[in-house]
Amino acid sequence: MSVSIPENKKISPFLVFFVVQKMQFGIGILGFQRIIAKTAGYDAWISIILAGIAVHIVLWALFKMLETVNGDMISIHTFVFGKIVSKIFGLFFILYYLLLTVTVIRTYVEIVQVWMFTDLTTFWFSLIFLIVVVYIIFGGFRTVTGMAFFGIVLPFYVLALFLFTLPYAEFDNLLPILDHSISDILLGSKNMSLTVLGFESLLIFYPFIKDQKKSKKWAHLAVFSTTMIYVYLAILTFAYFPENQLQKNIWPTLTMWKIIMMPFVERFEYIGIANWCLIILPNASIALWCSSRIAKRLFSIKQRTTVPILAFICLIATSLLFTRKQVNLLSDLVGQIGFYLNFFYFPLLLVATLIAKKVKKNEVGS
C-alpha cells in the first residue's frame, strides 16, 4: 500500500514547515479581519487562537492516519473503503484542489483589478500565471517546495512593515476583552478556519517527506507560526481601525499599508499587492500539484499530461468568473467544503481508519 518515491525527489523534513505554512498563508490574510470581526467583534483574536488549536488537533489526526497506512490520502481511502470508493473520493479531491487553484488565482486577479489595473484582462493574466505554475510543477515537488520556501522567506519583510501603523494604533479598541458570547467567538473561529485551511495537502505530499517522523514538529510549528502571524495582524488591525470602519473595508490589510510613508515610497499597497504574486504563485502550484498527483495515483496518468490539462481547465474557469459576487460565491463554497472536510470528515476518517486497522489485525490474528 505504501508509495515509493525516489530519494532524490523527496524533501527534507523541515521544508514541510514552508509547504504547510504556505498553504495556510495566502490570499486570506488580506481580508480576514473583517470577516472574523463580523461576529466576534474585537474579541476575534481569541477566535484565531481557538481556530489555531483546532488546526493543531486536525493536523495530529492527519499524521495519525498517515502513519497508520504509511502512504497518502488515496492509501487511507483504499485502506478504509476499498478501491472503488476511494476512486470516487479521489475524484472529489481532484475537483476540490482545482477549485482551490481557481479561487486563489481569481481572487488575486480581482485584487489587482480593484487596486492597480482596472482593465487587467483576467484571461491573459491567468494564462501567464498558469504557464508559470505549470513550469514550476514540471520541476517536480522539490521545485514546488522551493517556491513555497521563497514565497515565505522573501516577502517576510512585509510583516515588519505593519508596525508603521503603531503611531496610529489605539489598543483600547480591544477592551473590554471577552465582551462577546462564547458562541459568537466560536462562530468567529469557524470563519477564521476558512483562511487557515490548506494544511490538509499534507495528506497528499506526505510520501515525499524524507524523515516523516521528524516532519511532525515542523508541521505543527508551521501551524503555530501561522496562527501567531494572524493574531499579530489582527491585533494591529483592530487597534488601527474602529470597529465600524473595519466593516467597510474588504481588504483591511491593504488599507493599512496606505499609511506607510518613506522618503522615496508612498502607497505601499502597490508594492504589497505585487509582492503577493510571489505568495500566491506557490499556493496555486501546490494546489494544482496536489490535484494532478491524485489523478496520477488514481488512474496512473502521467503528471506531464494531466498538469497542462488541469491548468487549462483552471484557465477557463477563472476567465468565466466575471463579477465580484461570483468570486465571492466560489471562495465561500471552497471555504465551506474545506471547513467540513477538515473539521468533520478527517476526524471521522481517523476513527474509521483506526477501526479498520483493528478489524484487519483481528482478521490476521484469527
Added chain:
Amino acid sequence: MKIPFKKKNTEKEALEKVLSKSNDYKNIHFTNEKTKVEFYLTFIASLTDEKIIHKEALPYLLHGELYNLDDVPELITIAETEISTNPKDIELKLFNGYVLVQVVGNEEQLCFFAAQREVGRSIGVPEVEFSVIGPKEAFVESMKQNLNLVRKRIPVKELVIEELTVGKISKTKVAIIYLEEITNQENINTVRQRLQDIDIDGVTDSSFIVQIISDNQNSPFPQLLDTERPDRVTASIIEGKVAIIVDGSPHALIGPTTLVELFSSFEDYFLNWIVSSFFRLIRLFAVTFSILVTPIYVATLSYHYELIPRDLLSALVASRRAIPFPPILEALFLELTIELLREAGARLPTKVGQTIGIVGGIVIGTASVEAGLTSNVLLIIIALAALASFTTPVYRMGNTIRLLRFPFLLFAELWGLVGIVLSFCIMLTHLIRLTSLGRPYLEPLYPPRRQDMKDALIRLSFKNQAKRPVFLRSKHPSRLDERDAKQKQDIDE
C-alpha cells in the same frame, strides 16, 4: 624522395600518400657511420623542435653503435621513447610531435621519441579576474603548463589527472582533475561520462565544453565556473570539486558550482572575512539593483506614480516634461546605447575602446538629455545600473545579468510591478530547477543548508570553514582531522 616501404606497411603508405602533400612532412634517410645501418627519421617539422632532433638524437644515431632498433632508446638522450609494433600509433604519435625511427630491413618495429616544439606565450597576469592582492599567475593556452600550475600547488599523490580526447577532427586533449580521496565519485563519473559523450568535430576552447556538458543548455546562466586563476582551481579541487582543463584554452572549468559562487570573487578569500563579506553584500545589492532599477522606473512612471512621494515626483516630472516618448521607449533607447557601448568597447583594442567609452558615455548621454530624448534621472539610473552590472566577478555571469533586465523591462511595461514580480518568479523557478552536474544550483539558498551559508552571501572566517560544502557530497566532509578540533576554552584558563 623514394618510398622505402613495401606492401607490408600499408598503414604508413596510406598515411604517406596524404602527408606528402604537406610541406612540413619529413621522411629522411640516414646511414650510421660505424655500423652502416640504414634508418629513416619521420616527423612533422612544424610540430617538432629541430634542436632536439639535431642535438639529442641525430649525433648518437649517426655516430653511436646502432645495430638494430632496440638500441635507439639507449643511444639517444631523450627520456620519452617508446618501441611499438602497432602501425596505428604512427599517425597518433607523429601528430603529437614525436619522431619516428625505422631501421631498414625491420620496418615492422617502430621507435618513437618525443621532440615536441613548445610554442606559446609565457604565464601572464590574470586579466579577466584581476585581483589587487594574491597570486598573479594565470593559465595559458598550453595544457602542459596549466597542469604544471595546478600540480605544483597540490603536491600529493591523491591528485588525479585523467586525460581524454574530444573532437573528431581537433582531437583536443581534455584533462579531468580531482582529488582521489575527497571528491565525490558521482561527480567525477558525471563529468567523465559527459565528456566522453561529446560528439563534435572541433573544440577550440573550454567554452565549447562548458556549453555542451551543461545540465541545461537552454539556460542563460553559466552552470560551470570558468576561471583563469590556478589558485582558484586549486582551492576548488581541495574543496572537493572537479576541474576540467582543455588544451588550447586559458580557462579552466570547475563544477559543480552554485549561483552564489558565481558572484564570489576569489579575492574575497584574500581579504579579511568582515571586509569580504561586506564586498559580497555590496555585489549582491549591485546585481539586484542592476536588474531591477530600470524596470521599476518604467513600472512606476507608466502605472504607479502614486508610489512616489510628492516632492520626489515633482522632480521626476520636471525632468520628463519635454520628453516625447513613453518611459519604456526611453529606457530601451538608453539601455541599448549602453549595450552598444559595451559591445563596441569589447570588440575594439583597449586604447580605442577607452575613447569610445568617453565619447559614448559623456557625449551621447549629455546630448540625448539636452536634445530632450531622455530624462536625466533615467540617464543616472541606467549608468548606475550598468556600473553595478560590471561588479559581477565572473564575466559570464555579468553577461547574463545584462541580458536579464530586458525580459523584466517588457513585463514591467505590461503589468507594472506585478509584471516585475511575475518575471522574478519565472527567473526564480528557473534557478530552482537548474542543476550543475546534477547538484542544485541555488544551494545553499534552496535547498536551504545552514552549514553552507558560511561561504555564500557572506564569507565567515577560516575558523568556521572546517567543513566542505554539503552539496559536493565529499567523501571527507571535514577539511581537518577531527581530533585536531580544539575545545573552546573558558576565560582565564
